Structures are given as structure tokens and as C-alpha cells.
Amino acid sequence: MIDVNGIRLHIAEQGSGPLVVLLHGFPESWHSWHHQFGPLADAGYRVVAPDQRGYGRSDHPDEVDAYTILHLVGDVVGLIRALGEDKAFVVGHDWGAPVAWHTALLRPDMVRGVAGLSVPPPFRGTQPPLAAMEKRFDGRFYWNYFNRPGVADAEFARDVRTTLRKFFYAASGSARSDGKVVQPLIEHGHGWLEKLPDPEVLPEWFTEEDLDALTESFSGGFTGALNWYRNLDRNWELTAAWQNATVTPPALYMYGDRDLVPAFPGTPELIAKLPHLMPNLWRDPIELAGCGHWTQQERPNEVNTALLEFLKAHS
Template sequence: MVNHRELTVNGIQMHIAEQGQGPLVLLLHGFPESWYSWRHQFQPLADAGFHVVAPDQRGYAGTDRPESVDDYSILHLVGDVIGLIHALGEQEAVVIGHDWGAPVAWHTALLRPDIIRGVAGLSVPPPRRAPAKPLGLLEQRFGQGFYQIYFQEPGVADAELGADLKDTFRRFLVAASGDGAGAAPVVPEGAKGFLDAMPTPEALPSWLTEADIDAFAEQYERNGFTGGLNWYRNIDRNWELTAAWADAKITPPSFYITGTKDIVRTFGAPGFLEQLPSIAPNLRGILDLEGCGHWTQQERPDEVNAALVEFVKGL
């Protein structure tokens, strides 16, 4: 049974969901999600002998949402992970992240390998430092309509995504999945916003229910999308803050899971899977799920659970 409580972490109140006893495994969600995106992983990891904890990360759902954009840098987010580990009374943990949670997990392993026993990323691979500020490079490649550029203006995407929570989650989750039409990463010319590229689905895929849509919508009633969007508004700042680790390797044991229909793969360079060991030399394996879209652990829970249990038990 998944239990819920709040902890004080780095001066904010953080909501966590947890199950099981044993070595600590942290599950870090992405955008636009919450602890609930890991609903299928709690029981298998707890049954395997682990204390599984999935927080609502800074600015999301049941966790406090600081007002300043500057309070959402990658150093704040890594600091929250380390603070949470200590708040739980532990000195080390395995961190597993999906979407935005993956860069947080990868950077936590990069910056604090003394605390991280192992790291796994879903969808987003280990970071390879860009030669210049990322947003400018992304605009050159994809244009001003690229979603990460569109997300920069405070209040704009916040209002669009928050106007009808259930409609936003229904469109976004289906479009970016392996069952959807694909979430266009570029706001169409002349469109009112990001969601215009995502049609309202006639029916939900088998992995997603109306109860799931309701759960996400209910959790977003408190904070809306601004906290999560503020993570995007720190992309260039993160590049500046992490300059000292430009050539550093991710040394803890690692694992990567991706899907062949994940939209994130369109952003990366060809052959990026073959390049991963140069960034994470202790890479234990890669699971490439045929036909899986962006919501990896929700779309393909059985395969993801088996791989994660094998990875964490092998540490």
C-alpha cells in the first residue's frame, strides 16, 4: 500500500508517496506529471525489498511552489534530492528519473557520486554539454515555436495548460505516447498555443484511464503548471551553473530505458545510444522498447519494472 506524508526539505514542504522497507530507491517524475506517474512501480520494487519513495518535486502538485524562477535551477533540484535522502534518515540511495526527473537523477549522480549507489534514466539520456547556451541552439534548429522556447515567457504556457486541466492531460498524455499522433515539439505557425498540435483523442489507450486523467488534474489544482515550467526557464542558467562539470563522467552504476517512438529521440544526435558509455562509463545496460512513446513507465510498466528490479538488485 502506498502511503503519503510531507517532509521539510531545503526550506520547502515536500509531499512524498512511499511503500516498502529496505535500501532507498527514489523515483523522480517529469513534466507534466507527479508521484502518480510511478503508480505501477511501487509494488514491484517494494516486493523486491526496497523502500520506494516518489516525491512531488519542487513546484509540482502537493509540494511547495517557490515564487522566483531562480529557485528552480538544477542545483536546487539536485539539492532537493540530497535533502530528501537525509530527511528520510538515509545516507545513500538509488535514483531513477523520467523526463525532467532524468536530468535531475543524472546530475545528482554526477555531482554527488558519494551518495548515489546507482542511477537510471527513462526517456532522457545522460547530459552531454552543449557548446553554447542551449536555448539559442534550439531556436536555431527548430525555430521560435519550439516548445522549450514557447515555455520561456512567464504566464503564457501557464495559462494555456491550466485553462482546462483534464483536457490538457488527455491531449498531452495521448499525443506523446506510442499510441498517439505524436506531440509536435513546435507550436504550429498561427496556432494559439502548444496544445493546438495535439488533437483531443477519441478514446484513451489501454495504459491510460479516465481515473488517471482525473488524478493528474486533481493534483494540479493546487499549483498549476508554473512550477514545472520554471524548470524550463532555467535551461540556459543550468548550462552556466554546471560549467565546472563540463568533462566529468557519471561514475555510479547506471541504466537507461527509452522507447522507439519517444519524441525526445528527435532532439538527439544520431547514434546517441552508442555514445552513452562515454558519458556514463559504468553503464550496466540499455532497454529500448519497441513502439513505446514518451511516458515510458506508464505505457510499458511490466518491462520497465522487470528491468528496474534487476538493475537495483544487482547493485
């Protein structure tokens, strides 16, 4: 447990050497990086993965506006300092990726290199994202569903283990073997979970022990994690000063070809342009065949190989 930015964060740590901070996404915990600890530590790196604010054993502030992107970047900056370092490699998946990208954007002096899995670098749009998706999908996009106070919180907390089992299977490459990726829409008057498949057998990359660890980390509910989504428009307002700014530290981006996030409106076009938009993008974006949303868990060997090559090239 480490005091950081006015809160306490729970971290997992292994190894010594240049610091690598691993940032999980939704609905996850530090455990989502368990395949990365050994290989990165054995290669000579100090690997640290926090439960980010609102998750697991870390603090869960009550106020919705305590989960802005500036708070989340502040946690990473504070964590690097609390660990006695001035710089770090920052790697993020899902929601952890925007935190990693924004840490590199706002504090490039502290970032040796940045890697994002699933979610590409932040290029600020011309209108608030929640409002844009509300208009585009008539309020059915999952961001808007998550933004209704108490609604998703209650649905997901009814049976935490079933919620997580459905989430992880439905967004995985295992459930998308036909290669079709559809927009995550929730019909008015319905919940999200009711239409998600509930597998009789988990994919081999996601064990019952993994599900046990994840279920325990959400024993306090989902509200803290959902509050990240409730700040999407606020984040858009807070980052106005960085309109058209680019991430300048060395950068790596990886995603699965069956992941729903890279198929969001406008994202395929953004990914295609990244080599021209990112001055220090290391290699073209890496697409992992047959991989769904849970990148570092579904394809640990490929992710570890790419990360280690990237870290070595910029250590």
C-alpha cells in the first residue's frame, strides 16, 4: 500500500531495474498483468501494477469528480515519485491506456516510453464524447448506460462473479470467432448483461482462479470503476489546452482484430493514420490475429515479446 496523490493505492511489484508501470482497465485489477510480471522482471525491469483508484484494495473516493483524467494521471505521477524514481515506462490496457497516453502527453519529462493496448492514443474530438454517442446511438451506447447513476452499479453487483464471467467471455476473441465486431448497445429499459452469453466453460487463457481473483477485487462494488466513465465529458473539458497536441515519448500500440474498441466509430480511421500522427511511434500499430479485447491475457507471449523489444530499444 502506497500513499499517492491524497489516496492509498495497492500495488503488486516484482524485479529491479528501470521502472515499468502497468495500468489495468475495466473491469479489471492489477491481476490482469500476471502474465507480464515474470518475463519483464526476469529481463531486468522493476514491474509495478497498481489497483487504480476505485478498484480492488485501493481507495474508492465517493465523489464522481474525483475520477477525472487529471486525478488518474496524478496518481501515476505520484506513484512514480513514491517509488523513488524520476521516470518510468508506462503501459496501459483499456482504460489504463488513456491514462498511460495522457501521462505521456501531460508529463513527457517522466515517461521513458508509453505503450497502449486496445485503446489508441488520445486525439481530442470536436465535441464531448458522451454527448456525441448519446446523439449517434440514441442513448444506447454503453458509455451512456454507465453514466446513469446507480443503474449499471446495481446490475453488475447483483452477482459479481456472473457479471465478470459474462464480460470477459463476451469481449474475448473466443466469443467472436466469426470475426464480427458489433457496437456495444443497450436497448432502453434493459440491462447490459441480459444479452451477453454465459459460457459453460471458460476460455483456456482465463481460468477459474483468474475469475476468483477478479471477483474478490470487486467485492466492494463497481461504482468507483464506473465513475471513470462518468467523467468522459468532464475530461474533454479539462483537456482543452491539449487540443491537437501529440504524444512525444517513444510509443507502442497493440490491439486485437476481434476487439470491439478499435471498431468504435472513427477509431479504424485513427489507427490507420497513427504512423503519420505520432512522431515517435515505434513500428506500425501491431494487430494480433484472433485476439479480442483482453490483449495481454489472451496473447501474453506476443504482448511480452513486443513489450520487451520496445523496452530494450528505449532503456
